[in-house]
Amino acid sequence: xxxxxxxxxxxxxxxxxxxxxxxxxxxxxxxxxxxxxxxxxxxxxxxxxxxxxxxxxxxxxxxxxxxxxxxxxxxxxxxxxxxxxxxxxxxxxxxxxxxxxxxxxxxxxxxxxxxxxxxxxxxxxxxxxxxxxxxxxxxxxxxxxxxxxxxxxxxxxxxxxxxxxxxxxxxxxxxxxxxxxxxxxxxxxxxxxxxxxxxxxxxxxxxxxxxxxxxxxxxxxxxxxxxxxxxxxxxxxxxxxxxxxxxxxxxxxxxxxxxxxxxxxxxxxxxxxxxxxxxxxxxxxxxxxxxxxxxxxxxxxxx
Amino acid sequence: xxxxxxxxxxxxxxxxxxxxxxxxxxxxxxxxxxxxxxxxxxxxxxxxxxxxxxxxxxxxxxxxxxxxxxxxxxxxxxxxxxxxxxxxxxxxxxxxxxxxxxxxxxxxxxxxxxxxxxxxxxxxxxxxxxxxxxxxxxxxxxxxxxxxxxxxxxxxxxxxxxxxxxxxxxxxxxxxxxxxxxxxxxxxxxxxxxxxxxxxxxxxxxxxxxxxxxxxxxxxxxxxxxxxxxxxxxxxxxxxxxxxxxxxxxxxxxxxxxxxxxxxxxxxxxxxxxxxxxxxxxxxxxxxxxxxxxxxxxxxxxxxxxxxxxxxxxxxxxxxxxxxxxxxxxxxxxxxxxxxxxxxxxxxxxxxxxxxxxxxxxxxxxxxxxxxxxxxxxxxxxxxxxxxxxxxxxxxxxxxxxxxxxxxxxxxxxxxxxxxxxxxxxxxxxxxxxxxxxxxxxxxxxxxxxxxxxxxxxxxxxxxxxxxxxxxxxxxxx
Numbered sequence: 121x122x123x124x125x126x127x128x129x130x131x132x133x134x135x136x137x138x139x140x141x142x143x144x145x146x147x148x149x150x151x152x153x154x155x156x157x158x159x160x161x162x163x164x165x166x167x168x169x170x171x172x173x174x175x176x177x178x179x180x181x182x183x184x185x186x187x188x189x190x191x192x193x194x195x196x197x198x199x200x201x202x203x204x205x206x207x208x209x210x211x212x213x214x215x216x217x218x219x220x221x222x223x224x225x226x227x228x229x230x231x232x233x234x235x236x237x238x239x240x241x242x243x244x245x246x247x248x249x250x251x252x253x254x255x256x257x258x259x260x261x262x263x264x265x266x267x268x269x270x271x272x273x274x275x276x277x278x279x280x281x282x283x284x285x286x287x288x289x290x291x292x293x294x295x296x297x298x299x300x301x302x303x304x305x306x307x308x309x310x311x312x313x314x315x316x317x318x319x320x321x322x323x324x325x326x327x328x329x330x331x332x333x334x335x336x337x338x339x340x341x342x343x344x345x346x347x348x349x350x351x352x353x354x355x356x357x358x359x360x361x362x363x364x365x366x367x368x369x370x371x372x373x374x375x376x377x378x379x380x381x382x383x384x385x386x387x388x389x390x391x392x393x394x395x396x397x398x399x400x401x402x403x404x405x406x407x408x409x410x411x412x413x414x415x416x417x418x419x420x421x422x423x
Numbered sequence: 424x425x426x427x428x429x430x431x432x433x434x435x436x437x438x439x440x441x442x443x444x445x446x447x448x449x450x451x452x453x454x455x456x457x458x459x460x461x462x463x464x465x466x467x468x469x470x471x472x473x474x475x476x477x478x479x480x481x482x483x484x485x486x487x488x489x490x491x492x493x494x495x496x497x498x499x500x501x502x503x504x505x506x507x508x509x510x511x512x513x514x515x516x517x518x519x520x521x522x523x524x525x526x527x528x529x530x531x532x533x534x535x536x537x538x539x540x541x542x543x544x545x546x547x548x549x550x551x552x553x554x555x556x557x558x559x560x561x562x563x564x565x566x567x568x569x570x571x572x573x574x575x576x577x578x579x580x581x582x583x584x585x586x587x588x589x590x591x592x593x594x595x596x597x598x599x600x601x602x603x604x605x606x607x608x609x610x611x612x613x614x615x616x617x618x619x620x621x622x623x624x625x626x627x628x629x630x631x632x633x634x635x636x637x638x639x640x641x642x643x644x645x646x647x648x649x650x651x652x653x654x655x656x657x658x659x660x661x662x663x664x665x666x667x668x669x670x671x672x673x674x675x676x677x678x679x680x681x682x683x684x685x686x687x688x689x690x691x692x693x694x695x696x697x698x699x700x701x702x703x704x705x706x707x708x709x710x711x712x713x714x715x716x717x718x719x720x721x722x723x724x725x726x727x728x729x730x731x732x733x734x735x736x737x738x739x740x741x742x743x744x745x746x747x748x749x750x751x752x753x754x755x756x757x758x759x760x761x762x763x764x765x766x767x768x769x770x771x772x773x774x775x776x777x778x779x780x781x782x783x784x785x786x787x788x789x790x791x792x793x794x795x796x797x798x799x800x801x802x803x804x805x806x807x808x809x810x811x812x813x814x815x816x817x818x819x820x821x822x823x824x825x826x827x828x829x830x831x832x833x834x835x836x837x838x839x840x841x842x843x844x845x846x847x848x849x850x851x852x853x854x855x856x857x858x859x860x861x862x863x864x865x866x867x868x869x870x871x872x873x874x875x876x877x878x879x880x881x882x883x884x885x886x887x888x889x890x891x892x893x894x895x896x897x898x899x900x901x
Contacts, residue, residue: 126656127731129446129527131714138713138733139684142670146746146787170713171682171733173721175674204718258518265517284515285854286541286770288548289843290684291784295852309529311520321442322717391434395427 130318133310137164138171139290140269140306144251145171145178147294148302151251152209152244155181157193158370159326160255162200163307163315166324169204179253180207184243186235187212188223188372190348196327211243223374224353231372241277250296253304259311269308275299316393320386330389332366332381343377368393444522447655448529450546450579452570453556458587462556462625463532466647467521469632516546525651535566540573540803540817541770544857547577548843551655554583554646559592559622563605569803575613576766576819576859578839581655582610583619585646589638590624596640612806619653621646663757664688664696665833665841666750667786672735680711680735681744686786686840688752689729690736695753698744699831704753709737730840747788749831749841757833757841761826762864766835767794768819771848771855775814781855785830785844792826814856823864835859 127135144151153168155161168177183197201208216234223231244252252273258265268284270292285293296302307315319326336347338360346367347360352374365378366389383389429437453459519530531546533539547553553574557567574582584606592598599622610618621630622638623646629635630645644652669683690696694707713733715723728734736750744750751757769775775794782791798821799808814820835842846856878886878901886901 126445128442129444130442132446132731134714135684135731135733139669142682142733143787146670166718169718169721170716172672172674173711173713173716173735174678175672259520265519266515281515286545286845286857287854288545288845288857289840290549291786291843291845293784293845293847293852293854295782295847297852309518309520311522311527313522314527317438317441320438387434387438390438391430394430 130314130321133307133314134167134170134318136290136309137167137306140292140304141168141171141253143292143294144253144304147292148251150247150249151179151253151304152182152247152249153177153179153253154255155183155197155208156255156370157183157189157197157327158255159315159319159330160257160307162324162326163310163318164253164255165200165204165206166322167306177204177206180209182209182211182243182247182249182252184236184239185210185212186231186239186372187217187221188231188235188351188374190327190329190346190370190373190376192327192329193370196325200325209243209247211239211246213239213242222351223372224351224356228375231375235372244277244301249301251294251302251304253306255307256305257310257312257315258305258308267305267308269305270294271303271305272296273301273303277301279303312393313390316386316390320390327370329367329370331385332364332383332388334362335365335378336360337363337365337378340374344379345376346373346378348373440524441522444525444527446527446529447552447650447653448531448550449552449554449650450531450533450543450550450574451554451556452533452543452574453535453566453587457535457556457558458625459532459535459556462554462585462587462623462631463519463530465625465628465631466530467519469628469647516542523647523651528650535570537566537569537803538817540569540819541768543570543573544577544768544770547574547579548857550577550579552581552583552650552653553579554585556585556587557602557606559586559588559598559602562602563609565804567606568609568806571609571613571615572801572803572806575615576768578835578859580615580657581617581619581653582615583621583646583649585621585623585625587623587625589622589629590627594622594629594635594637596622596638599641619643619649621649662688663755663833663838664690664694664750664752665757665831665838666690666734666736667788667841668744668746668748668750669787671745678737679741680737681750682713682733682735683750683787684733685728685730687730687838689727690752691727696738696750697753697756698742699749699751699756700759700829701743701748702759703742705738705740705742707736708739711735711737747790749786749788751831757831758863759829759831760863761792761829763824763826763832764798764861764864765822765824765844765858766819766861767814767822767846767856767858769814769816769856771853772816773855774816775818775846775856777812780849782847782849783824783826783844783858784847785860786841788830790826790828790830791849792824794822795825796823798822821861822858824858832860832863834862836861 172178213235221231221234256264268287272285273279337344338356347357363380366381366383367376367378381392383392451459451463517532519532521528531550533543533546555570586599586602603620622641623630625631629637632645632647634645665686666683667686668681672680672682690707692707692710695704696707697704710725710728712725712728778793780791780793782789797811800811800818800820801808803819833841842860844858845854848855889898
């Protein structure tokens with residue numbers, strides 16, 4: 121007889137996520153996985169690799185490139201695509217590129233609306249994807265706590281929080297009409313700590329921006345941002361100072377706050393996270409616009 | 424050394440300890456008035472899952488929407504959507520997370536009002552434990568009966584009765600004992616196997632994380648202590664191996680694997696297995712536990728695997744196996760039928776019609792069928808049975824289900840992972856209901872079984888009079 125011990129919490133979460141990914145591959149005709157290059161995306165990619173081994177991941181990865189990501193993120197993305205041999209689709213909003221959207225000039229709201237939300241919608245429409253796998257977690261933000269794992273979107277990619285499908289056991293309703301889609305969140309039930317612990321245990325590669333290092337940073341709209349290229353206005357760049365910092369989330373460099381830190385290893389990052397007193401999203405400028413803003417963005421089609 | 428010091432001094436030792444944590448999912452039942460959101464806010468706050476910026480946000484919201492005056496409204500830490508905050512109620516199922524040294528917890532936070540029965544059923548479907556809140560001043564209410572019924576219906580075996588607001592009854596032991604006595608009766612009426620009672624004040628924090636000095640007469644654990652230590656493993660005898668086939672993995676000609684999550688039991692290489700519903704048999708040639716796969720080794724073979732692992736199984740023979748099939752041990756095969764006795768919870772605004780075609784999804788099997796008879800509807804508040812010809816939103820009923828093909832049918836009471844199903848409307852694609860297999864339907868089927876009724880002496884006399892003087896009415900004795 122085999123030892124009937126229960127699986128550890130991470131192994132239970134891992135099995136649940138793999139179940140979800142396989143369900144997507146089995147029930148949808150044209151799924152895609154969002155790849156944002158951050159730690160959650162890295163975990164998702166790792167789970168997908170496991171779910172379909174020894175075969176290849178049976179769906180492409182989609183990166184919506186806002187053109188303002190950290191340089192290192194793009195290098196990391198292309199390297200991982202090669203190492204793991206996955207199909208990578210990259211999309212940038214041509215209208216935004218034409219308008220030369222610049223978060224320093226147009227502000228975070230316009231930049232996010234055009235390069236991220238609109239760019240995402242374009243990429244989804246162009247790909248005709250019926251299932252879009254994302255790395256959102258329920259512990260990140262209050263409106264996410266109520267979202268289903270298989271979250272229905274109408275043909276305008278909109279979420280209706282008051283009219284969600286009941287979701288019971290691990291039985292997911294994958295039915296949609298033509299033009300509609302489902303956003304699927306396989307790591308819904310993971311917390312930030314779970315993600316870090318799993319990365320540590322499974323030794324999953326992540327961009328070095330998560331680790332503390334001397335970097336040029338400058339105060340901007342109440343947050344410390346890194347000078348990643350010379351598109352940053354000169355008067356800001358002039359004020360930049362070298363500080364030992366790291367990032368708790370990765371996004372567009374002008375919108376992503378750095379924190380002062382000495383954490384150079386995964387255990388040190390986890391230690392810092394457990395002892396810290398502010399939540400992960402604090403470093404993201406986009407949530408602060410207004411209370412409940414994430415909820416509004418989600419209704420409009422932002423992930 | 425407390426955990427904060429441990430993290431500070433030796434993070435690697437701390438991580439080592441936490442690699443082996445267990446996971447527990449629980450459901451909280453109660454309304455805002457019972458202090459449900461306050462209790463959850465308190466657990467998150469006291470286990471340090473609330474960060475300062477979230478607390479600051481809750482403070483600013485407390486001033487706007489709060490109901491607690493000067494104090495931070497704990498409920499606002501957990502009530503999610505803007506529209507709900509304005510109404511001051513929780514209208515959907517929200518999932519919250521926190522962890523202790525021993526376990527990671529997932530809370531399904533659902534509203535308690537009758538119009539939200541479907542949300543509670545949803546939250547209960549994945550929970551191992553239910554916490555039922557009772558206001559010490561009010562005792563057992565209609566909603567307590569409703570919550571207990573749903574919890575039991577969804578197969579939750581452990582119920583913690585949190586007798587809350589003890590501060591408002593001066594922590595009086597008699598109040599606690601009276602409610603405990605009454606609930607004991609209710610629990611045995613329903614057949615809930617494990618019930619625990621805790622006197623509590625969620626608002627003041629008594630017996631939530633630490634035992635309260637204000638209840639010296641209470642010798643049991645505080646809520647978190649209980650959650651940390653309770654044994655939630657289900658006893659399974661005999662052990663039933665079930666693997667619903669989810670996905671067929673065929674990366675190249677030499678590899679054909681059947682992927683799925685083991686629903687129950689365990690399996691070893693060499694085991695003889697049967698494919699249902701076809702009944703074909705073969706042996707297990709190889710097992711890959713997806714959890715063991717690494718970037719460097721994509722084919723790590725295991726000797727055995729058990730629930731709830733996500734696995735890939737290879738078979739000795741090239742027999743036809745596809746998504747929706749169920750793999751089981753040949754020496755332990757469940758009954759296979761297309762006619763089932765089920766309990767249905769209706770979840771849609773438009774009523775369920777007898778005879779109408781719906782799609783049913785059970786594990787990975789999707790099959791069409793119809794309800795051909797409603798045996799009876801149960802009133803969730805009084806447990807009375809009623810005869811009805813259709814089901815409305817939130818109705819719960821015993822029905823006979825006829826599917827267009829046979830499926831392997833485990834009773835939900837025996838196997839939660841293979842006994843539950845959802846009902847999908849074929850036109851709107853909505854999830855319109857959920858169901859639990861009770862049994863394979865017998866050929867003659869069940870009839871409406873009214874709740875046995877006590878007749879008065881006058882009724883009995885009238886019945887006798889009619890039977891004697893008007894035999895042609897065909898009246899039965901009562």
